[in-house]
Amino acid sequence: MNGRPAAGPIPRARGAATPASADAPPVAGERASAWPTLRLRHGVVLLAALLLPFVASPFITFQVAAQSLVLGLIALSLTFLGGYGGMVSLAQMTVAGIAGYAVAVLGTSSSAAISLGWPWWVAVPFALAIAVVAAALIGWLSVRTEGIYTIMITLAIGVAFYYLVLQNYTVFNGFQGLRELKPPTVFGVNWRAPVPFYFLCLACALAGYGLVKWVVRAPFGIALQGIRDNPRRMAALGYHVVAHRVAAYALAGLLAAVGGVLMAWYNGLMTPGSVGTGWLINILVIAVLGGMRHPIGAFVGAVLFVLLQTFAIDVIDRERFNLVIGGVFLLIVLCSPDGLLGLWAWLRARLGPRRAKTSPTTRRQA
Numbered sequence: 001m002n003g004r005p006a007a008g009p010i011p012r013a014r015g016a017a018t019p020a021s022a023d024a025p026p027v028a029g030e031r032a033s034a035w036p037t038l039r040l041r042h043g044v045v046l047l048a049a050l051l052l053p054f055v056a057s058p059f060i061t062f063q064v065a066a067q068s069l070v071l072g073l074i075a076l077s078l079t080f081l082g083g084y085g086g087m088v089s090l091a092q093m094t095v096a097g098i099a100g101y102a103v104a105v106l107g108t109s110s111s112a113a114i115s116l117g118w119p120w121w122v123a124v125p126f127a128l129a130i131a132v133v134a135a136a137l138i139g140w141l142s143v144r145t146e147g148i149y150t151i152m153i154t155l156a157i158g159v160a161f162y163y164l165v166l167q168n169y170t171v172f173n174g175f176q177g178l179r180e181l182k183p184p185t186v187f188g189v190n191w192r193a194p195v196p197f198y199f200l201c202l203a204c205a206l207a208g209y210g211l212v213k214w215v216v217r218a219p220f221g222i223a224l225q226g227i228r229d230n231p232r233r234m235a236a237l238g239y240h241v242v243a244h245r246v247a248a249y250a251l252a253g254l255l256a257a258v259g260g261v262l263m264a265w266y267n268g269l270m271t272p273g274s275v276g277t278g279w280l281i282n283i284l285v286i287a288v289l290g291g292m293r294h295p296i297g298a299f300v301g302a303v304l305f306v307l308l309q310t311f312a313i314d315v316i317d318r319e320r321f322n323l324v325i326g327g328v329f330l331l332i333v334l335c336s337p338d339g340l341l342g343l344w345a346w347l348r349a350r351l352g353p354r355r356a357k358t359s360p361t362t363r364r365q366a
Contacts, residue, residue: 096260135253177271291339
C-alpha cells in the first residue's frame with residue numbers, strides 16, 4: 001500500500017488480547033507462515049464432508065448441508081471483516097443479493113423481458129465484479145466511522161437496497177422478483193441435483209476458507225490486524241488505513257458474492273425477501289454463533305442456524321422460530337462471547353489433559 005515501510009514489525013495495540021488457541025488469527029508482530037498448518041482434525045472434517053452425500057438423504061444433503069455452506073460462505077465474509085479488520089458490516093447479505101440479482105438479470109430467468117440471456121460463463125464473472133465494486137463502495141462510505149456508526153451505515157445501505165428491489169419493476173421485477181434461476185449444465189452434469197450442487201458449494205466454501213486463512217497470514221492480513229488493534233499507530237508507520245480497510249471490504253465482498261450466486265441457484269429465485277432486514281441480521285447471528293475469531297466458525301454457526309430453521313417447527317410453531325434463534329443466541333453469547341468454538345476451546349482446556357507448567361529455569365536446564 002501507499003507509503004509502506006520496507007521492513008519492521010507491526011506493533012500490537014497495548015492491551016490487545018492474545019489468541020487462546022492455534023486456530024485463532026495471528027496477532028500483529030508474530031511471525032506466521034503464509035499457509036495455514038493442516039492438522040488431523042482438518043482431514044477428519046474434510047473426509048466427513050466428502051462422504052456426507054453418500055450416507056445422508058438428498059434432503060439432508062441439499063436442504064441442510066448445501067444451505068449451510070452457502071450461508072456459511074456469506075457469514076465468512078463478515079467474520080473476515082469483523083474478526084480480522086474490526087469492522088462489523090450488516091451489508092454482507094446485501095452484497096450477496098447484488099450478485100444474485102446481477103446473475104439473474106444478466107443470465108436467464110422467467111422474466112425474459114428483463115434478463116439479458118448471457119451465457120453463464122459471462123454472466124457469473126460480471127455478477128461477481130459488480131458485487132465486488134458495490135462492496136468496495138460500501139466500504140469506502142463506512143470505513144471512516146467506527147462501532148455503532150459503521151453498523152448503522154451498513155444497515156441503512158442494506159435497507160435502502162431492499163426497498164429499491166421491492167419498488168423497482170423495470171430491472172428487479174419488484175415484489176415478484178426473478179424466478180427460475182437454474183445452475184448451468186456443465187460436462188453433462190445437472191448442478192441443480194442435490195449431490196452435484198452440494199459438491200459445488202463445498203468447493204466454493206473450501207476455496208473461500210483457504211483464501212481467508214492465507215490472507216490473514218500474508219503481509220496484507222497482518223497489516224489489517226495491526227490496523228484493527230491500533231489504526232493511529234499504523235498510520236504513523238506509513239500504512240494507508242483507509243485503503244487497507246476498503247480492500248478488506250472488497251475481498252469480503254468477493255466471498256459474499258460467490259455465496260450470493262449460489263444462493264440464487266439454491267433458491268431458484270431472487271426476491272426482495274432474500275435481502276430483507278431479517279436476513280441482514282441472520283448473517284450477523286450466524287457469524288457470532290460460530291465465533292468471529294475463527295473462519296470455520298461461520299460454517300459452524302450456519303449449520304446450527306439451518307438445523308434450527310429446518311427442525312424447530314417440529315417443536316415450536318414456525319412463527320416463533322425467531323424466538324428459538326434468539327434464545328439460543330443469547331445462551332451461547334452469555335456462556336461464551338467467542339461463540340461455539342470459544343466454548344469448545346474452554347471445554348477442551350477444562351476437560352483435557354493438563355500440561356505441566358515449567359519455570360524458565362527448568363526450560364533452560366532442559
